[in-house]
Amino acid sequence: MIRLTPPLSDADVERLRAGDQVLLSGFVYTARDAAHARLVELIEKGEPLPFDLEGQIIYFVGPTPAPPGRPIGSAGPTTSYRMDPYSPVLVAHGLKGMIGKGKRSDEVKEALRRHKAVYFGAVGGAAALISKRILSAEIVAYEDLGPEAIRRLEVKDFPVVVVNDAHGGDLYEEGRKRYALEG
Amino acid sequence: MREVSVERITEAVRRLSVEANTRLGDDVVAAFERFREGEQSPTGRDVLAQLLENARIARDEGLPLCQDTGFAVVFVDLGQDVHLVGGDLYEAVNEGVRQGYREGYLRKSIVADPLRRKNTGDNTPAVVHVRLVPGDRVRITFAPKGGGSENMSGIAMLKPADGVEGVKRFVIDRVRQAGPNPCPPTIVGVGIGGTFEIAALLAKRALLRPVGDRNPDPFYGDLEEELLAEVNRLGIGPAGLGGTTTSLDVHIEVHPCHIASLPVAVNIQCHSARHKEVEL
Numbered sequence: 001m002i003r004l005t006p007p008l009s010d011a012d013v014e015r016l017r018a019g020d021q022v023l024l025s026g027f028v029y030t031a032r033d034a035a036h037a038r039l040v041e042l043i044e045k046g047e048p049l050p051f052d053l054e055g056q057i058i059y060f061v062g063p064t065p066a067p068p069g070r071p072i073g074s075a076g077p078t079t080s081y082r083m084d085p086y087s088p089v090l091v092a093h094g095l096k097g098m099i100g101k102g103k104r105s106d107e108v109k110e111a112l113r114r115h116k117a118v119y120f121g122a123v124g125g126a127a128a129l130i131s132k133r134i135l136s137a138e139i140v141a142y143e144d145l146g147p148e149a150i151r152r153l154e155v156k157d158f159p160v161v162v163v164n165d166a167h168g169g170d171l172y173e174e175g176r177k178r179y180a181l182e183g
Numbered sequence: 184m185r186e187v188s189v190e191r192i193t194e195a196v197r198r199l200s201v202e203a204n205t206r207l208g209d210d211v212v213a214a215f216e217r218f219r220e221g222e223q224s225p226t227g228r229d230v231l232a233q234l235l236e237n238a239r240i241a242r243d244e245g246l247p248l249c250q251d252t253g254f255a256v257v258f259v260d261l262g263q264d265v266h267l268v269g270g271d272l273y274e275a276v277n278e279g280v281r282q283g284y285r286e287g288y289l290r291k292s293i294v295a296d297p298l299r300r301k302n303t304g305d306n307t308p309a310v311v312h313v314r315l316v317p318g319d320r321v322r323i324t325f326a327p328k329g330g331g332s333e334n335m336s337g338i339a340m341l342k343p344a345d346g347v348e349g350v351k352r353f354v355i356d357r358v359r360q361a362g363p364n365p366c367p368p369t370i371v372g373v374g375i376g377g378t379f380e381i382a383a384l385l386a387k388r389a390l391l392r393p394v395g396d397r398n399p400d401p402f403y404g405d406l407e408e409e410l411l412a413e414v415n416r417l418g419i420g421p422a423g424l425g426g427t428t429t430s431l432d433v434h435i436e437v438h439p440c441h442i443a444s445l446p447v448a449v450n451i452q453c454h455s456a457r458h459k460e461v462e463l
Binding site: 034062063065066067073102103123125129131132146147161172175176179180181 | 292331
């Protein structure tokens with residue numbers, strides 16, 4: 001088990017391999033479809049972002065509202081391919097990690113290689129379980145987007161697995177081939 | 184003619200929206216346990232154990248099973264001897280969704296317009312399918328449908344000559360292409376026949392049948408078993424990390440068909456296979 005705390009360095013990313021189990025502690029940022037569109041628009045216009053991307057990890061999640069007495073509601077990963085058009089731009093601007101579920105495009109995998117970044121998978125749908133590893137949540141931008149607002153989450157021992165590493169490894173491909181039966 | 188107040192429908196939908204989102208059906212929980220025993224991948228077994236733990240936490244603490252608490256899909260089987268009083272049925276359903284999603288701290292995931300994309304803020308409108316049936320009862324089935332698995336669904340207008348082999352190929356291809364995206368292990372709803380829109384609705388209704396229940400027509404029951412075995416040979420596995428449990432079940436519903444047509448629709452349901460029903 002590997003333990004990591006963002007911001008991540010190139011060296012942190014380079015030692016990760018597809019299939020590695022990782023526990024994240026510290027702060028990660030949430031963003032999904034609409035927030036990604038806004039971040040990339042700011043980059044294209046050359047305007048400042050609502051948070052510094054350098055070395056950071058974005059978790060693709062739109063949590064349920066926090067019930068009384070809890071920092072956050074249920075908070076499992078959303079399907080990542082919808083962020084594929086935006087992720088290479090963010091990775092080129094310093095983003096080092098993403099957490100989601102599901103396959104990424106060839107363009108994203110190439111960006112991970114070129115800029116030394118990593119794509120982690122969390123268990124889709126295990127949202128009540130995952131919420132137990134989130135200590136606090138605060139909105140940092142785009143409150144008008146509701147569940148799609150950008151939040152800063154403090155996490156402790158947040159379990160993820162390396163799906164796409166910076167060396168071309170792909171856990172989904174390897175896992176599927178290993179268990180596929182002829183026929 | 185029996186009178187039913189639409190207020191009762193609002194109340195039922197309010198309650199069902201919270202229950203469906205926090206309590207996984209016993210059929211799905213039993214399937215997780217059954218498939219965990221046969222799962223060949225240690226990682227796959229671990230993922231299934233996490234899904235069982237997630238269902239337990241959601242039930243005990245009243246938390247949503249998944250952060251995607253879905254589009255509110257509501258099936259109403261309305262007895263033809265029922266007179267609904269006190270207001271509009273559709274508005275009554277929407278009011279139930281509004282109340283349930285607010286009080287249950289459920290996520291509001293609906294945008295008012297598909298291209299301008301502003302959130303309605305209360306998870307309305309619901310998708311409501313009303314069917315007129317004999318009798319004087321109202322049966323309401325609430326089935327929140329997540330976007331991630333819905334997006335992996337598809338429809339094909341096959342040629343009659345494509346036959347059962349064409350149907351099998353399409354279903355298996357859909358599951359293969361969906362891969363890890365729709366949160367496997369999935370339940371695969373298949374609608375065959377009817378028209379373009381009927382096939383899709385059949386596929387959605389197929390998801391309401393309990394996991395493990397076979398189509399009563401042995402021809403289709405056997406086809407369900409065969410397709411389930413085939414998709415579980417793809418290797419996708421729990422969470423897509425590799426394994427022998429890609430789907431918990433395949434359900435097929437059929438409808439008479441035009442001589443020129445063979446529509447087939449696949450509606451993929453993630454493992455958060457939630458639905459609750461009540462009869463008024």
